[in-house]
Amino acid sequence: MRIFLDTANVEEIRHGTRWGVIGGVTTNPSLVAKEEGADFKQAILEICSLVDGPVCAEVLSGDADSMVDEARELASWAPNIVVKIPITPSGLEAASALARDNIKTNLTLCFSVNQALLSALAGASYVSPFVGRLDDVGQDGMSLVADIVEVFRRYQLPTQVVAASLRHPMHCLAAAKAGAHIATVPYKVLTQMVHHPLTDVGIQRFAEDWQKAFGLTVGLAGS
Numbered sequence: 001m002r003i004f005l006d007t008a009n010v011e012e013i014r015h016g017t018r019w020g021v022i023g024g025v026t027t028n029p030s031l032v033a034k035e036e037g038a039d040f041k042q043a044i045l046e047i048c049s050l051v052d053g054p055v056c057a058e059v060l061s062g063d064a065d066s067m068v069d070e071a072r073e074l075a076s077w078a079p080n081i082v083v084k085i086p087i088t089p090s091g092l093e094a095a096s097a098l099a100r101d102n103i104k105t106n107l108t109l110c111f112s113v114n115q116a117l118l119s120a121l122a123g124a125s126y127v128s129p130f131v132g133r134l135d136d137v138g139q140d141g142m143s144l145v146a147d148i149v150e151v152f153r154r155y156q157l158p159t160q161v162v163a164a165s166l167r168h169p170m171h172c173l174a175a176a177k178a179g180a181h182i183a184t185v186p187y188k189v190l191t192q193m194v195h196h197p198l199t200d201v202g203i204q205r206f207a208e209d210w211q212k213a214f215g216l217t218v219g220l221a222g223s
Contacts, residue, residue, distance in 0.1 A: 001176045004184035008032045012187035024053035026184040048078035058084035067094035075103045084108045087115045092122045099123025116148040120159035132165035146178035169193045
């Protein structure tokens with residue numbers, strides 16, 4: 001399973017990519033809007049320069065023809081851009097047209113297996129079930145991820161499943177167990193994944209034992 005960062009913050013992306021674990025980035029209009037003074041195109045281009053893998057940028061149009069035009073413009077900015085499109089009748093129509101042009105798409109705001117199946121049949125490269133938002137309304141978001149993965153495997157559909165709207169490290173673990181191809185996580189969750197109190201205690205104890213034995217102070221591993 002690959003890890004994508006779900007952010008439009010360039011500094012978070014720079015930090016995450018230095019760890020060598022980030023395979024791509026997902027953004028959405030809300031994330032871009034949170035970055036003060038951000039120019040959308042420049043922000044996406046800068047992110048594309050930092051990440052070798054897919055960078056998802058979302059269309060804002062509502063009708064299929066406008067979605068296609070907007071998607072073609074987005075895809076022309078950089079070779080690793082994947083166009084995010086909401087799963088609606090217009091979105092499916094746009095995704096089908098873009099697939100014929102070999103433009104990669106990520107159909108987003110997925111909340112059912114039916115939506116995911118239609119996205120795959122329309123030619124979507126990725127589909128993004130929103131786990132946390134389903135959990136928020138009392139449904140089991142991760143079971144949806146597992147069901148989509150099962151259907152796609154049974155029928156050998158090439159569309160990759162992106163577990164999205166992940167809120168904590170256990171979501172990422174559950175996504176891996178469910179067979180998701182990708183988990184896209186906020187920067188905070190990424191940093192939580194790497195930390196464990198026993199690791200911190202172990203590093204401290206190694207340093208103290210070394211100092212007692214040899215009288216030398218060693219630098220502790222930082223974050």
